Amino acid sequence: METIMKTKISIILTLLTAAADAQAALRVVATTPELVDIASRVGGSLVEVQGLAKGTEDIHQVVPRPSFVTKLNRADAVVYLGLTIEHAFLPPLLDVARNPKMRTDAVKECVGPGCIDCSEGVSVLEKPENLSRAEGELHPQGNPHYNAGPDDGPIIARNIAAGLSRVDPAHKADFEKNLKAYLAELDAKLALWRRWVKPLKGMKAVSYHKDVAYLGRFTGLEFVDTLELKPGVAPTPTHLEQLVKEMKEQGVRLIVREQQYDSKMCQWLAEQTGAKIAVIGSMANALPGTETFVKYSEKNLKDLLEAAGKDPS
Amino acid sequence: MRRTLVFALCLAPVFARAQDAKPSSEERIKALEERLNKLEGAPAKTSLSAFNPAIGLSIDMSLVDANDKADFNFRAAELNVEAPIDPYLKGWAVITASNQNPAVDAEEATLETTSLPYNLTVRGGRLFAAFGRMAHFHDHELPVIDRPSSLNSYVGGETRADGLEVSYLLPSDLFVNLTAGAYDKMGAANARQDPASARAFDEFTYLARASTYKDIGDDHSVELGLDTAWTPFRTVTENTAVTGNPIASTFHQNTWRTLSGLDFTYRYQPTSGGIYKGVIWGTEVLHNDEGRFDRNTNRSTQRVQSFAGYSYVQVKMGLHWRPGIIIDLTEDQDIAHRLTSTYSAFLTYDVTEFQRLRLAYSEALVNVAGTPRTRTIGLQWTGILGHHVHGFRDR
Incomplete structure (x- = not known):
């Protein structure tokens, strides 16, 4: 009788653990569609990625909608391009999202354990020599549109893998495996594209x-x-x-x-x-x-x- | 020969150490790459002023002609400073110089928590209370030159208040925000209470607001807010200099006031147009229920219920042009059937993101026979220096 009881308890515990694992997918918010794609590839089934900006929008003019606030409020991590490219919407959203894992910051846009800045390690071009509004709407840290550079894809993917591993260290090996597979695919494409151009x-x-x-x-x-x-x-x-x-x-x-x-x-x-x-x-x-x-x-x-x-x- | 050998043996360890200490080319490249990456990722602010607050200034002026009387109007130079205070708190102040009285005034001086649990935020100090949709906008942020007459009359201009507010964001997919507040009074030009004098807690103004937002597809959204500001009691003393009575009467009973509001905003914002294309339709209805007093004698008169509100439509036609219309209907708070109707058309030209010109024409009419119609034409010019934003709420 006791054995049957123990078996039942262990089955229930196993099922509960499995259910918890199933729900334990990291909630990730990515600011742009290509970041949604790369984060989904690197995170695999361990992440649930939601996007903010639509591809058809001008990233400098994305409207900070209240529906974005609820996404960021419950996110474990936010993946963003950085270099102030999301200045129109990410800082005001983080300001009201009330998520201690990610807070708004005047220089880095986001600070906290959930912030995954994809610009780390990017060779930033066109850093302004003169910071003045008379020169237009400048980005003080340099040109932030590196997502248009195909060869910056691997850097973005590596940053996402490192960020996800930091947020969820238990699955670091999974993220690195996914990263390796993605980079192999990307490297083959980059070699092809270099010939094209x-x-x-x-x-x-x-x-x-x-x-x-x-x-x-x-x-x-x-x-x-x-x-x-x-x-x-x-x-x-x-x-x-x-x-x-x-x-x-x-x-x-x-x-x-x-x-x-x-x-x-x-x-x-x-x-x-x-x-x-x-x-x-x-x-x-x-x-x-x-x-x-x-x-x-x-x-x-x-x-x-x-x-x-x-x-x- | 022996001397040479000894000399060579002495030097050998030195060379060996030098060889051992020299990093390989690969290590040197790696170290250089790490240093380069740090430099490229370094924040722009590296001076001692890095911890100074963000500072901005808006300059707002207008030329107004009302019934053939014109006036250059220095509306405001609005200086704001803002910064995190510590990991738990941020603060900001908005100091305004204008041709109003007083000429320089603290419009806001607010502390706000940044890391309370359970989706709570507390803000306190001098703040713009979270009542309604447009009443907490600073003047230069309004879609029109002049604040709608319903807000000026019922709220007292901007919702400036000295007090404390708690807000709660519902942890759900649907955006629902709940706010409760307690203030000395609400409204910069609300003369019912003197904010500098102490009073019983039942003479404070208490606010409750609920707001929600829903996307309808990618391009459309609606926003709805419901609020009430309740003041349980006022203490009003008769003006004996006017009445001539030897002893001044004091009125306290049945002096409560409830100002309630309902606001609705519809936005059409095509995702390909960013913030520069679309339509905004905003409507706000206010209901005032209040024991009123004679303006001259300060003697209690009667309880009056009155309504006011506005509705506006603004079309964003691209990077530069934003035409719109606004209709405002305001019942007199003492004589509810006396209605002031104001019809305005406005055209905004955004020269850049930080410079704006606006032309507005309005006609105001009171439904009392013989009251002349007021025609106003205004030209507004606004410029923003530095970092001057009023946050997500005033978007």
């Missing part, structure tokens, strides 16, 4: 916003100017006239429009200069069929090559 090296281009520095570094494209007068400051007629002149003088044949920006102005510029337009995404899911970091990076490169009249080979 060789014809772009040295080609001159302009973009709407100054968010293509990392894409430029990977492709070899030389971005000479932007449609915006200064970062975050809308184009003016005088600036556009000067840009037309500059593009003609420098032989710029490519206009890169991030999908969230005005298409008419780019079209006008293309008509004035004869340059071709490549529409790219600034985040995953910005364009159809780009829900993962790999698909997003690949689509951007294909669109650049197509507009430049080159074939991926």
Whole structure:
């Protein structure tokens, strides 16, 4: 009788433990769709990832919705790009989320054991020499759009793996295993993409916003100017006239429009200069069929090559 | 030869140590990479001022013409400082200079907890009480030049209050926020109480507010708030200089006041448009139930129930333009059937994120025969220096 009782208790305890394990998935909030993808890959079944910004949004203008507050309130970790790129929404959300694992911070955006900053170890480009609003909406720590650089994917993945391991050290080996598998896939893609972009090296281009520095570094494209007068400051007629002149003088044949920006102005510029337009995404899911970091990076490169009249080979 | 050999033997250990101490190229590269990574990730603030608060200033001015009388109006220069105090607390102050009386005033000087358990937050000091939707906006944050007359009349302008507030965020997928507060009084221009004098606890104002928010798909959302501010008693002393009575009467019974509000906000914000495209429709209805007093004699008159409210629509047409209209209906708190109707149209031009121009036209009419219509046209110019934000609540 006693043995049967013990067996029943052990079965119940086993079931309860299994149920607890099933519910123990880390609640992770990621600020952008490509971070949702990479965190899901690295975390696997051990994490439940929710996103904030939609790919079609301008990351500088994401509206901090109260529904985001409830996600952050109950999260174990928040994965973010950092370098103040999420300044419009992450600090005000963390300010009211009441989550002791992640608090708002004026410099690092987020401080606490649940903060996973993906910018650690990124070779940051375009650090401003002069911090003044007269220079537009600057990011004091440098250009934060490294998520557009395909070769920064491994750094993002490593940061996420390290962050998840810190939050849930019991599953460190699982995260590292997932990371290894993901990096193998990414490395193969990077090798392929490096071959693709060789014809772009040295080609001159302009973009709407100054968010293509990392894409430029990977492709070899030389971005000479932007449609915006200064970062975050809308184009003016005088600036556009000067840009037309500059593009003609420098032989710029490519206009890169991030999908969230005005298409008419780019079209006008293309008509004035004869340059071709490549529409790219600034985040995953910005364009159809780009829900993962790999698909997003690949689509951007294909669109650049197509507009430049080159074939991926 | 022997001397040379001894010399060589003495030097050998020194060379050996030097060889042992020299790191390999791989180690040196790794150390350099670590140093580089630290430098690249280092915060921008590295000076002794790193712990200073964030500082910002908004400058707000207007040119207003009301019934052919014009005035340049220095509305406010609003200085804010804000910083964490310790791991448990943050604080901020908003000091305003304006052409009002007093010319320089502390609009807010607030402490707020940052790490209380159970989703609780406590804030105290001089604060903008969490009543309604627009009443706790600073003037330069309003979607219109002038605060709606219903809020000016019923709340007393901004919901400035000296007191304490506790708020609770429900731990659920649905956003529900509950707030309770106790204040000396509520409303910067509310003259019912003198905030500098002490009083019994039953003469404080007590607030309860519940608000919720729901996304409807990716592009639409609704927000609903319900609140009441209850003042159990007032003590009002008759003005004998006006009445001529030898002994002043003091009124305390049946002096309670309840100001209740219901606010509703609908937002259409297409995800591809960010904060620059969409529609906001905001409506707020106020109900005042109060034992009133004669303005001259301070003698008790009667209990009056009255309503007021506004409704506005603002269309965000892109990076620069935001046209809108607002209608405000305000019943007189002493004579409820006396209604002031104000109709306004406004056009905002955001030059950049930190500079704004606004043109507004309004007509105000009281439903009393012979009362002239007031026509006002105003041009507002606002600029923001540094870090000047009023937080998530005033988004």
